[in-house]
Amino acid sequence: MRGAEDRVITGRRVVPSGGAAPMAPVGARPAEAEARVRRQRRQRRQAGMFALMIAALVLALGFLALLLGFVAARGIGVISWEFITEMPRNAMTEGGILPAILGTFYLVVGAMVMATPLGVGSAIFLTEYARQGPLVRAIRIGVNNLAGVPSVVFGLFGLAVFVKMFGFGVSILSGALTLGIVVLPTIIRASEEAILAVPVSYREASLALGATKWQTVRYAVLPSAMPGILTGCILGVGRVAGETAPIMFTAATFFTARLPESIFEEVQALPYHIYALVTEGTHPEAQVPIAFGTALVLLALVLGVDLAAIILRSRYEKTR
Amino acid sequence: MRSRIRENLIRVVLTMVAFSSLVFLVGIVLVLFREGLPIFRKIGLAHFIFGRDWYPTYDPPSFGILPLMAASFLVTVGAMVVAIPIGVASAITISQVLPGRVRGIIKPVVELLAGVPSVVYGLFGMQVMAPLVMNVFGLPTGLTALTASIILGIMALPTVVSIAEDALSAVPGTYREASYALGATRWETISRVLVPAASSGIVTASLLGMGRAIGETMTVLMVAGGAAVVPTSFLQPVRPMTATIAAEMGEAPVGGSHYHALFAIAIVLFVVTLAFNMVADGFTRRFQRKVAGGR
Numbered sequence: 158m159r160g161a162e163d164r165v166i167t168g169r170r171v172v173p174s175g176g177a178a179p180m181a182p183v184g185a186r187p188a189e190a191e192a193r194v195r196r197q198r199r200q201r202r203q204a205g206m207f208a209l210m211i212a213a214l215v216l217a218l219g220f221l222a223l224l225l226g227f228v229a230a231r232g233i234g235v236i237s238w239e240f241i242t243e244m245p246r247n248a249m250t251e252g253g254i255l256p257a258i259l260g261t262f263y264l265v266v267g268a269m270v271m272a273t274p275l276g277v278g279s280a281i282f283l284t285e286y287a288r289q290g291p292l293v294r295a296i297r298i299g300v301n302n303l304a305g306v307p308s309v310v311f312g313l314f315g316l317a318v319f320v321k322m323f324g325f326g327v328s329i330l331s332g333a334l335t336l337g338i339v340v341l342p343t344i345i346r347a348s349e350e351a352i353l354a355v356p357v358s359y360r361e362a363s364l365a366l367g368a369t370k371w372q373t374v375r376y377a378v379l380p381s382a383m384p385g386i387l388t389g390c391i392l393g394v395g396r397v398a399g400e401t402a403p404i405m406f407t408a409a410t411f412f413t414a415r416l417p418e419s420i421f422e423e424v425q426a427l428p429y430h431i432y433a434l435v436t437e438g439t440h441p442e443a444q445v446p447i448a449f450g451t452a453l454v455l456l457a458l459v460l461g462v463d464l465a466a467i468i469l470r471s472r473y474e475k476t477r
Numbered sequence: 478m479r480s481r482i483r484e485n486l487i488r489v490v491l492t493m494v495a496f497s498s499l500v501f502l503v504g505i506v507l508v509l510f511r512e513g514l515p516i517f518r519k520i521g522l523a524h525f526i527f528g529r530d531w532y533p534t535y536d537p538p539s540f541g542i543l544p545l546m547a548a549s550f551l552v553t554v555g556a557m558v559v560a561i562p563i564g565v566a567s568a569i570t571i572s573q574v575l576p577g578r579v580r581g582i583i584k585p586v587v588e589l590l591a592g593v594p595s596v597v598y599g600l601f602g603m604q605v606m607a608p609l610v611m612n613v614f615g616l617p618t619g620l621t622a623l624t625a626s627i628i629l630g631i632m633a634l635p636t637v638v639s640i641a642e643d644a645l646s647a648v649p650g651t652y653r654e655a656s657y658a659l660g661a662t663r664w665e666t667i668s669r670v671l672v673p674a675a676s677s678g679i680v681t682a683s684l685l686g687m688g689r690a691i692g693e694t695m696t697v698l699m700v701a702g703g704a705a706v707v708p709t710s711f712l713q714p715v716r717p718m719t720a721t722i723a724a725e726m727g728e729a730p731v732g733g734s735h736y737h738a739l740f741a742i743a744i745v746l747f748v749v750t751l752a753f754n755m756v757a758d759g760f761t762r763r764f765q766r767k768v769a770g771g772r
Contacts, residue, residue: 199662199664199665200662202662202664203662203663203664203665206664206668207574207664209566210566210567210569210570210574211570211574211575213562213563213566213567213570214566214567214570214571214575214583216563217563217564217567217634217638218567218583218586220631220634221590221593221631221634221635224593224597224598224601224631225593227601227605228597228600228601231604274494275494275497278490278491278494278495279494279495279497279498281491282491282492282494282495283495286488286491286492287495295499296495296496296498296499298499298502299496299498299499299500299501299502299503300498300499301754301758302502302751302754303498303501303502303505304754305688305692305750305751305753305754306502306505306692306747306750307691307692307693307694307719307746307747307750308692308694309692309694309719309722309723309743309746310505310509310692310743310746310747311505312722312723312726313508313509313512313722313726313739313740313743314504314505314508314509316726317508317511317512317740318504318508321731338501341497341498341501342498345498369480369484370484370488371483371484371487392592395592396592398594399592399593399594399595399596399597400594401594401595401596401694401695402694402695402719402723405723405726405727406726406727428594428596428695429596431596431597431599431600432596432599432695432698432699435600435603435604435699436699445604448600449600449604452596452597452600455594455596455597456593456594456597459592459593459594460589460592460593463588463589463592464589467585467588467589471585
């Protein structure tokens, strides 16, 4: 504990070059002047570096503002009530994007129906039931590495397992299951954090009243952790809605003439629709604007959902 | 008695549920190897990794992924050249230079931006950045490794900023106080005390940003240009591994050599990202120990 602080104090890197100049006796003007010059130089250097650092932040936020601003500017003109409530017409050059909006909705709901119970259950097990040991370590390795798998690899897995092996075909079901796996680590981590934040005294009080383990979890821990778990799930929704690569071979199609009637049918989805319009479209002059309109709808959806989660979290943190 | 049975049942169910992540991870590994290994058996690992020709649909086909790996490497390095300096400097600004009130606003904004879907970055890259690159450098096409690097770099920024900022803010206040007490200026304190103390956290941020760039699919698919040749400059179209899988899986006949080769690319991709995550994990743990030791 002491070691780290010692190092900082005595490490040669920290010894200031001029700040600790010995107090000059009266009359020793040259030394004093020299110290002042050095101090000024250090101050100027600081001002310069701070300006550089702030410039980097402005650049970073500027890049991202440019992206959002551009998509908004090109997309806003396309968006109308008809755009979000009508079917596409005339080989995707006119009309709305209703099938893509509904398709994304189905996929998100399906993925969350699969991932939420698994994710919250895993988190409860890891925080409340598991004892430290090789078992827990193995599960943790699973969660951590699953979070790092590239999204296109999930797509391949979904293709080989759900589409081919289980025979679900390219369908809402295959896509939702694949997306469910993609989002599982997000939900586990958020739920774990929320459950760990519940004070131990809640559990002790519940157990002292004679409640069983599960009763304690169910009636003392989960209600208190619920806002945090909910936040994690909402963030998961935002992530699932924007994923493209996992649904490319498992669920998405560029064109359907009608809305899907069962979970075994393929669907349009907002992110895939954007991709398909700009890469496979045959009438770019009419389809690129639609792609920007679709991108704006997707952005509004994803960022709106994420914003809701962030607001919920900050509110929850304040009340505690 | 009945309650004990119920308690045990719940415990068993939760244990099984908790194994799901591990089951999926193992499942992914098994599927990748089952579908990818046949190509190694057919043409040999060395030919696959070091072959310079990727002509999957020719007769006879050629499955050398060197150009694809080189492309992934090139755009990832390019992205990090954009993302790490700007990202770390932004993190320093947010956590140390600006007043705390501003941090409370900017941090959530950055986190929010991390959620922008990759396909939107791809659209922006195709429609805005590519024409710009084409005109500035006088190229026949703006879809190049450089364009992909810039867009991937911008994409990785929120990740890098957010994690690096966490690391800087986690350095104990005593470090700063000790440095001030020795007469160091704020900048000297930041550059010689806080950044070195947070260095393993900053490395983690960079590695995770890099992992994100390597595995990113839609952006490079839309922006990198797609030419499967070993790149010699940043200004030519390239075809990273992820983009190859995404672009070709739709047309590869199931069970054919091309199909197996695409799964084998996914094995390479999986191993590389796994390695990145493990190294990043190691740095995180080191950082946690260091910070905990300083309190």
